[in-house]
Amino acid sequence: xxxxxxxxxxxxxxxxxxxxxxxxxxxxxxxxxxxxxxxxxxxxxxxxxxxxxxxxxxxxxxxxxxxxxxxxxxxxxxxxxxxxxxxxxxxxxxxxxxxxxxxxxxxxxxxxxxxxxxxx
Amino acid sequence: xxxxxxxxxxxxxxxxxxxxxxxxxxxxxxxxxxxxxxxxxxxxxxxxxxxxxxxxxxxxxxxxxxxxxxxxxxxxxxxxxxxxxxxxxxxxxxxxxxxxxxxxxxx
Numbered sequence: 001x002x003x004x005x006x007x008x009x010x011x012x013x014x015x016x017x018x019x020x021x022x023x024x025x026x027x028x029x030x031x032x033x034x035x036x037x038x039x040x041x042x043x044x045x046x047x048x049x050x051x052x053x054x055x056x057x058x059x060x061x062x063x064x065x066x067x068x069x070x071x072x073x074x075x076x077x078x079x080x081x082x083x084x085x086x087x088x089x090x091x092x093x094x095x096x097x098x099x100x101x102x103x104x105x106x107x108x109x110x111x112x113x114x115x116x117x118x119x120x
Numbered sequence: 121x122x123x124x125x126x127x128x129x130x131x132x133x134x135x136x137x138x139x140x141x142x143x144x145x146x147x148x149x150x151x152x153x154x155x156x157x158x159x160x161x162x163x164x165x166x167x168x169x170x171x172x173x174x175x176x177x178x179x180x181x182x183x184x185x186x187x188x189x190x191x192x193x194x195x196x197x198x199x200x201x202x203x204x205x206x207x208x209x210x211x212x213x214x215x216x217x218x219x220x221x222x223x224x225x226x227x
Contacts, residue, residue, distance in 0.1 A: 035216070037163075045155070045163065045206050047216035059215045095162055105210050106153040106168035113162055 002026035002109055004096050009114030016086055022079040022096030022111055030054075030074040033099040035107060036081050038092035038116075048094070049081065064090075086118045122211035124219035131225045138194040140222045142207035145188060150209045152190040154183060157221075158203045166205075167192060194224070202226050 008020040022034070036048040049060045049070040058070050069082040079096050093115050097107035125143040132138040142152060152170050155163040165174055167183035170190065180195045194201055207219040 037218075044204075044221040045157075045208075045218040047208075047218060050215065061215070097163075100165075100168065104151065104153075104169050104172075105216075106151075106165055106208075107155070107163075108165050108168070108174065110162040110164070 004098065004109055004111035006094065006096055006111040006114040009094065009116045011117045011119060012086055013120050014086060014088055014118055017082070017084045018086060018116060020081040020083065020094055020096075020114060020116070022081075024077045024079070024098070027098075027109075029072075029077040032101055033105075034070075034072060034079045035097045035099065036070060036079075037095045037097055037107070037110075038090075039095070039113075040089075040092045043092075046092075050099075051079070083116070086116075088118050090116060091118045092116060122209070122214050122217055124207050124209065124217055126205075126207060126219040126222045128220070129223045129225060131227055132194075132197045133227050134198065135196055138197050138201070138224055140192040140194075140205050140207075140224065142190040142192070142219050143188055144209070147188055147190050147209065148186045150185075150211065152183065152185050153208045154181075154192045155206045155208065156203045157206065163206065197224075197226055199226050 006022045033052040035050045051070045067085045071080045093113040095113045096111045098109040100108035154167040156166045157163040170185040171183040182193045204221045
């Protein structure tokens with residue numbers, strides 16, 4: 001079935017780096033734009049970054065611009081989020097989400113999320 | 121920036137209709153999507169492009185969008201509809217943006 005599975009969440013100190021992964025299955029990964037969305041504890045959803053396909057174009061939320069990098073390896077059906085210079089306020093559950101395509105930019109498939117905790 | 125405003129909470133009696141507004145400047149000119157999130161779970165798309173519904177979502181869920189307000193309606197509300205609901209749009213100034221979320225409580 002169509003599925004996204006995130007991994008890589010961990011407890012890290014402020015200023016350190018972490019890479020998240022999102023592995024897709026059940027659909028042609030290379031045909032879809034992919035996003036990262038995060039949710040701080042007890043808070044709402046915050047869009048983080050998007051990577052389109054053919055060509056690969058990246059956009060970032062201002063809160064993570066110049067610190068986070070979104071990338072993909074279509075041969076491995078995997079989306080990545082490289083998070084550098086982490087801050088306490090980056091603590092959140094990070095979801096990857098697929099854009100539905102077919103003329104809509106809604107996020108139709110979500111992973112279960114992976115928790116990133118930034119703390120000294 | 122582009123801000124989507126939602127009420128923090130909406131309460132509804134079982135069997136009645138819940139209406140969840142999402143307000144923003146000229147939101148009627150944008151495509152609005154709605155997500156349901158239950159505690160400890162990932163969000164689920166319930167309405168896309170203002171009023172379209174994924175095939176697996178019950179017809180009790182509907183959406184509308186005009187002027188400065190988009191609205192998610194849940195008719196014949198059930199206990200299982202208790203969740204947080206978020207609206208979302210794409211805007212050229214902020215890319216993707218979510219509303220602050222509305223908690224629906226079934227009394």
